[in-house]
Amino acid sequence: MFALVCFSINLYICRKPCEHDRARLSATENNPVSFHVSASSPGGVTLLPPCTDQRTDTCPYVVSPLLPSISDLHSFSILTLSLCHSPSLPVLTSRFLPDYISGDFDSITAEVKAFYADKGCRLMETADQDLTDYTKCLAIMLEEIRTQKLQVDTIVTLGGLAGRLDQTMASVETLFHALSMTQLPVLIIQEASLAYLLKPGNHRLRVNTGLEGEWCSLIPVGGPCQTITTGLKWNLNDQVLQFGKLVSTSNTYEPTAPGKPRKPVTVTTDQPLLWSMGILIDGK
């Protein structure tokens, strides 16, 4: 079970139409089975009028292949989402009501705020200037999990790794904070990248879902890390990873005999170490 936090920036969602969509939407008769999400509007993310272009190379999608189906999510929140006017959209968006929207509300538009408030989503203004919207949203998520006594394995964050460089770095900073906020793994996914901060100790990562891209990487963002790995093409043999000396980027998985599954990747580190990996999008 996991909880989902969404960022507003540069978020692309475009599902391939499935039979459920066609059946449900045939009544509304606007053929909106897929839609582009664009970051071009001020306020954050806009759902553009549904595209009729079904080619997947113009509709990159991140969310769909990774989530079994939206209805399986136990709870999720969306930080900022603005909607264009489209008669068909309410059919889709009524399935996407966040449990809460939090932040200092300097990005959400009045229209979007009113829409979600009207639908009963909680709006939680968090004015703390020293913490980012992401950190505050995560804090609320953890509190909700506690209050509702939910059994959760992972907190997944959508967005946060592209756009302004300082915001990418701020997302990584939130992962650092998360290490002292919760035992739950907190990971970030955007487009074809996943980021996960390994706390000091031993880790064993299964990389056999079939969704793994070619590359992976160990990045000592906060400082030097004494590192041992197995399962990578270029392993670290009790070496120090450190900016200016050695950073492991464009690494990949240890090759396996045809038909054999990949071995897990093991990582031992003495300091928090950022693991990053590619996600297959459209099989590439």
Add this chain to the structure above:
Amino acid sequence: MNEEWTPLDCLLPSGKQRICLIILNQPLDKNHLHVLWSKALLRACADGAANQLYNITAGDRDKFLPDYISGDFDSITAEVKAFYADKGCRLMETADQDLTDYTKCLAIMLEEIRTQKLQVDTIVTLGGLAGRLDQTMASVETLFHALSMTQLPVLIIQEASLAYLLKPGNHRLRVNTGLEGEWCSLIPVGGPCQTITTGLKWNLNDQVLQFGKLVSTSNTYEPTAPGKPRKPVTVTTDQPLLWSMGILIDGK
């Protein structure tokens, strides 16, 4: 360095800095490319960057021929490679697996500057801060290597972000070109930095910047009275510290 330095001078058509240009394999901003290309004394592509250049200069390719293309050539397409080879651009295969195409391209650039005895103020890199997260981090790693490769400032620009690694010591950054975006940032990638700043809205007062404790993101410039120019930003750091700032695109 103690003198004032203007990070965005390179994007000002009237800017005074003499620059060399390295292009990395990312979608190119046409405006940035045109301004930088026209000012650059040397221009180079790292591997697949040649594909980007080839595509974006369609119809005008002869005006945008790089001095050299370097890398392990696993990204450049055969068609693009043949095109530029045919036009006399040098193709320099650099097979070193331990260094990235960017680092190798920078090394060649520095060698060319030396050999040709060029007077250069700044090396500008286009691309490298978006796409795969590990490649963004690899670009930052190249900036670290650059500190020991050259005294010249090496900076990276992609879309609306600029990144520049401040070496230990004092820095004075002019932020008055009119091209500065709203935000700026000091990011202690690589380890803790004892930091003092002036000229920012939220200054560091001899504080330690460190992931997990304090990172300065979404900062901005000290407000000034209407009509008055911004004061320079000064930064003192004891370790390499990544400065990042927004660039105005189309006035926003």
